Amino acid sequence: MHSLVLHNSLTRRKERFEPIDPQHVRMYVCGPTVYDLVHIGNARPVVVFDVLARLLRRLYPRVTYVRNITDIDDKINARAAELGVPIATLTGRTTEDFHADLAALGALPPDVEPRATGHITEMIAVIERLIASGHAYAAEGHVLFSVPSYPAYGRLSGRSPDELLAGARIDVAPYKNNPGDFVLWKPSPPELPGWDSPWGRGRPGWHIECSAMAWKHLGESFDIHGGGTDLIFPHHENEVAQSLCAFPGASFARYWVHNGMLLVDGEKMSKSLGNFITLREALARAPGEAIRLLLLRTHYRATPDFSDAALTEAKRELDRFYRALEAFPDIHAVDPPTQVMAALCDDLNTPLALSAMHGLADAALAGDFEAACGLRAAGDMLGLLQAAPEAWFRGAGDDAAEIEAAIAERLAARKARDFARADAIRAELAARGVVLEDGPRGTTWRRAT
RNA sequence: GGUCCGGUGGCAGAGUGGUGAUGCAGCGGACUGCAAAUCCGCGAAUGUGGGUUCGAUUCCCGCCCGGACCUCCA
Secondary structure (H helix, E strand, O other): OOOOEEEEOOOOEEEEOOOOOOOOEEEEEOOOEOOOOOEHHHHHHHHHHHHHHHHHHHHOOOEEEEEOEEOOOHHHHHHHHHHOOOHHHHHHHHHHHHHHHHHHOOOOOOOEOOEHHHHHHHHHHHHHHHHHOOOEEEEOOEEEEOHHHOOOOOOOOOOOHHHHHHHOOOOOOOOOOOOOOEEEEEEOOOOOOOEOOOOOOEEEOOOHHHHHHHHHHHOOEEEEEEEEHHHHHHHHHHHHHHHHHHOOOOOEEEEEEEEOOOEEOOEEOOOOOOOOOEHHHHHHHOOHHHHHHHHHOOOOOOOOEEOHHHHHHHHHHHHHHHHHHHOOOOOOOOOOOHHHHHHHHEOOOHHHHHHHHHHHHHHHHOOOHHHHHHHHHHHHHHOOOOOOHHHHHHOOOOOHHHHHHHHHHHHHHHHOOOHHHHHHHHHHHHHOOEEEEEEOOEEEEEEOO
């Protein structure tokens, strides 16, 4: 059995992964705030942790993968007000869009997908524990976490408390005892969503939901917590602080795994910068698997620059894989090849795994059936090569019969050695994006990229 | 400014203290009526200056460049 090594942000080095319970691995990943369509930067952690979940399921008997939906947030409130709809309408619709987009990327659903609004009770319980143990205080309808009460604050993000105080660049609210203190609960005016609490009608701060949901679904201590590097501070730092103070003696997440930022034109793609490409737009330009491959061609901690050229290249790479599978309609399930497993077990080295897959494709193209089976199994680990080769090459379209007819006409012309006519037909098809391939078993066709 | 990450062929992108994977593109050849696909072959890279070492792309230090974070963010 391969042993898994993961880069742990907590120690900034690769560590051998040793689950708390080898019979049951537990992972929590930060999901989206549902106020708008996700962009392809948001898609990266989804794909990365989907691969990690697939790998964990291969290595361990049971895995619980939790990915939350943040459905209460000021951006949601603002957008709902703008649209003049209740927040539940906006978040429900956006969640459906999210699910549809991810399905197109071949991402399997997590085992649990908790929503913040369904866990207000748990959040209040965590906050009460923090107040009772002196780690939080109520002031002017707010409840704040007291950063000085937790000396290890800053450990995950590698910052000293002094530095964090000095660096506090927001206006310090008057009800804060300390500039670094952050909100656990805040009052809601009547026009905004709110829940009754011991501190009056209000709504949760951003960070508390993940502490509450991880606790509810995975327990006080669990194995892996994932998300983008941009979440390390303040979100994950605050989560750790809350959870460790609310549940002393527990470890919260033992391994923190963070994916790097996807760039576009050299800058982070983000909703706030407005330089994003929605996943839906990308899906209109290329098949979901091409986008997925684009995201997996780069190691998850690196920062790839998204471009149409990269998308095209990913599509071509998949073309070769599918061509290698094409000749073997009766592929059967086998264990993923050792080289692929070894690459994935080394901190999810997907580029190296893909390189091994190219070797398998070469062998399959040379007629090696076992290699084709291995390639397909490797594809299953990465969530790639899930289509039938014919469907991949011919794609959607209702003009197949028309194309077949043109091919038949061209065949007749070729038999009559009327190559001018045959070439004219091929050129017409090419103009429509259809490429012909004359092989020993007749002429086949595919749609060009 | 502080903290952290990174700089590898035309592009993308791994590994490695001892003659630098893989993919895409390009070039030559085979196959083909011609193509396409496939196959064979070719050219092409470790930001910069030091240090450690028999030997550094790899380890250490300085510099330059790029990116992330520094309380909205995947």
